[in-house]
Amino acid sequence: SELSLQGFLAECEREQLHLAQSIQPFGCLIGGQSGDSRICFVSANVEEWTGHSADALLGHPFSNFLPDFPPKTELADVAATPDAWMQPTPEKRLYPKLLTGPSGDLDGLLSCNASNWLLELEASLPPTLEREAYRLVPHRLYRMPYTEHDWIAQCQYLADELRAVTGFERVMIYRFRPDGCGEVISESLADTLPPYLGLRYPASDIPQIARQLYLSNRHRQIPDVESTTVPILSHQGALADLSLADLRAVSPVHVQYLKNMGVTASLSFSIILSGQLWGLVACYNSTPSNLHLAVRERCAEMTQVFTLSIGGYQSTRRLLELSESDQDVADLIEALRLAHAGQAFIPEASMDRGEHLGPTLGRSLLSLVGAAGATLIEGNSIYSFGSAPERDAVREVYQWLCEQHEAPLFATDALSKHYEPAAAFVSRASGLLAVRIRQSEDSAASAFLWWRPEQPQCVHWAGDPRKSAMFDAQSNTLSPRSSFERWIETTSGHAEPWTDADLLRAKKFRSLVLRDLNASLLRA
Numbered sequence: 001s002e003l004s005l006q007g008f009l010a011e012c013e014r015e016q017l018h019l020a021q022s023i024q025p026f027g028c029l030i031g032g033q034s035g036d037s038r039i040c041f042v043s044a045n046v047e048e049w050t051g052h053s054a055d056a057l058l059g060h061p062f063s064n065f066l067p068d069f070p071p072k073t074e075l076a077d078v079a080a081t082p083d084a085w086m087q088p089t090p091e092k093r094l095y096p097k098l099l100t101g102p103s104g105d106l107d108g109l110l111s112c113n114a115s116n117w118l119l120e121l122e123a124s125l126p127p128t129l130e131r132e133a134y135r136l137v138p139h140r141l142y143r144m145p146y147t148e149h150d151w152i153a154q155c156q157y158l159a160d161e162l163r164a165v166t167g168f169e170r171v172m173i174y175r176f177r178p179d180g181c182g183e184v185i186s187e188s189l190a191d192t193l194p195p196y197l198g199l200r201y202p203a204s205d206i207p208q209i210a211r212q213l214y215l216s217n218r219h220r221q222i223p224d225v226e227s228t229t230v231p232i233l234s235h236q237g238a239l240a241d242l243s244l245a246d247l248r249a250v251s252p253v254h255v256q257y258l259k260n261m262g263v264t265a266s267l268s269f270s271i272i273l274s275g276q277l278w279g280l281v282a283c284y285n286s287t288p289s290n291l292h293l294a295v296r297e298r299c300a301e302m303t304q305v306f307t308l309s310i311g312g313y314q315s316t317r318r319l320l321e322l323s324e325s326d327q328d329v330a331d332l333i334e335a336l337r338l339a340h341a342g343q344a345f346i347p348e349a350s351m352d353r354g355e356h357l358g359p360t361l362g363r364s365l366l367s368l369v370g371a372a373g374a375t376l377i378e379g380n381s382i383y384s385f386g387s388a389p390e391r392d393a394v395r396e397v398y399q400w401l402c403e404q405h406e407a408p409l410f411a412t413d414a415l416s417k418h419y420e421p422a423a424a425f426v427s428r429a430s431g432l433l434a435v436r437i438r439q440s441e442d443s444a445a446s447a448f449l450w451w452r453p454e455q456p457q458c459v460h461w462a463g464d465p466r467k468s469a470m471f472d473a474q475s476n477t478l479s480p481r482s483s484f485e486r487w488i489e490t491t492s493g494h495a496e497p498w499t500d501a502d503l504l505r506a507k508k509f510r511s512l513v514l515r516d517l518n519a520s521l522l523r524a
Ligand code: BLA
Pocket: 009, 011, 012, 013, 017, 174, 182, 184, 196, 201, 204, 205, 206, 207, 210, 220, 222, 249, 250, 251, 253, 254, 257, 266, 267, 268, 280, 282, 283, 478, 480, 483
């Protein structure tokens, strides 16, 4: 039922992922309090990886375990004691082949935060794979996309390239939208798999706490959802904070989600732009897959280079948008002038569709802010273009606007949340952007209203996701397909939100119309 779903989702947001007190078994962990090099937690598998028993480590100085740490080559930048070395530092440090355990060389990953330091150990890359792992990031990733076509190609290139390097079956670029929900904007996948490209998902599929963790970690690996987690043994009850741990055990809910997707291994890379989590690259495989730390690091490097092109593309788009918006506003003003000159403003009784005002006017109106419908109100006349509510409904919306909203600009992606009667035309016009030009008692009021339809109609999907028979009803609550349906539910009554650029265009347009009006008033 709806209530239990809400309760379940709230539960997800409360799960303290970083305090899991267990790890995945693809390595082992040793840790202690920040600034204190005594060991106060180890994972229960520490002996099989290092040859040192938990008892021999817990409560003892770190130097008993690794006398040569910190490495001599790094002594210059920090005071020479291990205690100083284990102070909180913002980064993680990778030490290839830090030591040799019973089954071979181990890479070390040292991380510190305010509460504790952690040293994680994983199998080192075999020499035969080194060449591949340390290959340079391909030149093409440094290209700056200028056009939308280049941008799409760049995303595809990253997805294809990461799929080739990781050998995974599906690689998706998953982008967070302003309201926190996510959209698959690019995808590289094996022929046999159903595409998720273009689908959108509710924000709750990736809880806030998980997003926070992706902000401080460049990659996250889950080699096998069937593997058994390893508990962390603690000295005198200390709690390990695993925020920066690569080995952190996975939430049971997410494990279930992955199983429902038919996924056994998952690998994700954070896309961080201006300190914000812009999105994720999510890689999935139906069989277990454990990539070496060096390979994960290289993939993270590729993702980071890609991030530069997002920034570059965004600023190019912004400049282009500025000049295009000037042109579009000018075109619309011109179309309005022509319509007036042709005396096309016939009394409302004769016609309420605006087509007779000339084809350019309708087109210019709609394209100014990317709307599906537009209404022009001049005194008592109402002209609509494209997909807009009925005339009487429009009149009432307009009346409500004049009574309730002082500001000349009003924008919402969910009109019915502000104005209840709008529920009657929610699928046709959930979004409203309104610009009023004059409102004084003696002058004829005029206004421009733009409409956008309810959201799912705008989503480009490959096939109807609701027709997928991939998942049984029992697991349905946690599959990407059922999540997509949940997204449709949570966004019902909402249109694609108006962007800052849309609002800027509307404001520009308003000030130009005002200028023209004032000019003609002066002439009169
Ligand atoms: C993590 N959930 C994730 C991640 C993705 C998704 C991409 C990042 C890590 C990963 O890929 O393994 C969601 N994956 C998706 C979506 C698609 C996809 C939407 O392929 C669509 C194609 N997940 C839920 C609910 C909860 C939840 C209701 O759906 C509530 C607990 C939890 N998701 C959840 C958690 C993580 C996560 C806890 C973090 C996993 C971790 O890093 O330990």
